[in-house]
Amino acid sequence: MKKLILVLAFLLPNAVFAAGGGAHLDTANYDLTDKASLQSGAMLFQNYCLGCHQMQYQRYQRAFEDLDVPVELGQANLQFTGEKPGEFIKNGMPADSAAKWFGAPPPDLTLVARVRGADWLYTYLRTFYVDESRPFGVNNLVFPEVGMPHVLQELQGVPSKTTEAHMVDGEMVERYVGIKSDGSGVLSPEEYDTAVLDLVNYLVYTGEPSRLESESIGRWVIVFLLVFFVLIYLLKKEYWRDVH
Structure with a gap:
């Protein structure tokens, strides 16, 4: 029994990683002390993510205070349906309808950075690509067969998976080299990467709002x-x- 437990303990992390796409994860150099980045990330979440994903364990008031956002300014730019500052960050999407549209209700994102990790989120949001075989017309390198549309396509443009031909053992083989946008997005590739990093920074913050205080006390x-x-x-x- 002890040997079985040791084997399972060794294999479980590998199984978890195997559940993803096996793609190389880029490093998310987020900075929880960068209030401008956190404010930008909050704006991106409210405008592009909240329609489907909730943060039902995070209150608007707490976010306003931690991000140095005046309550009036926060209500005008981060609250769109008349919620009070003390309420949790929720949307109005019925769970039954969400399950019907997406196959399963979109997960709550309050703790997603602690579950997935900042590097996973950063790479995931930057590796969508066109795949006409999928219901929403896109796929993802980190999360293959993802049931989520590319909600940030307006910012990035239409992304495609690019390959190059390489000679391997006397045979030409197509090898993946990266994701490339068609240039129709509002942001340049560098600006889009920065925007994604801001969003990841905000998700890391919501996963543990007291982290900086805890580290200081520690x-x-x-x-x-x-x-x-x-x-x-x-x-x-x-x-x-x-x-x-």
Whole structure:
């Protein structure tokens, strides 16, 4: 039984990664201290994601305070259906209808960054590509056969998977080289990557709003323990001085 548990513990992480597309994950260099980035990410979420995905464990008021957004400004630009600042971030999509349209209700995204990881989200949002065989006309490298439309296509443009021919063992083989937009998007490729990073930054924040505060407290605790250790060591030497 112990051997079986060890084998399962070793294989489970690999199985989890295998459930994705097996694509290389790009590094999301997010910065939770960058309030401008977080504000931009909040705007993107409210405009492009909230129609389907909720954040039912995050309150508007908390986001306004943490992102340095005045309540009046937040209500004017981040609340569209008359919610009160103290309410949770929800949408009006019926779960039954969502399941019918998408095959399953779109998941709540409050904790998605903690479940998937920032690198996964950053790569996922940048690797949609045209696939006419899919219901919404797009597929994804990180999440193959995804049941979600490319909601950021307006910003990115129409993305296509590009390949190059390489000679392998005397035979020409098409090898994937990247995703390329047709240029019809509102943003340039560099601007789109920045926008996605802002959105990921915001999702990381909502997954753990008190993270910066916790890290700050943790550093002070470590300093306290180090000082306390020195004092205890000196006290121990004083008590045992006559014995030694």
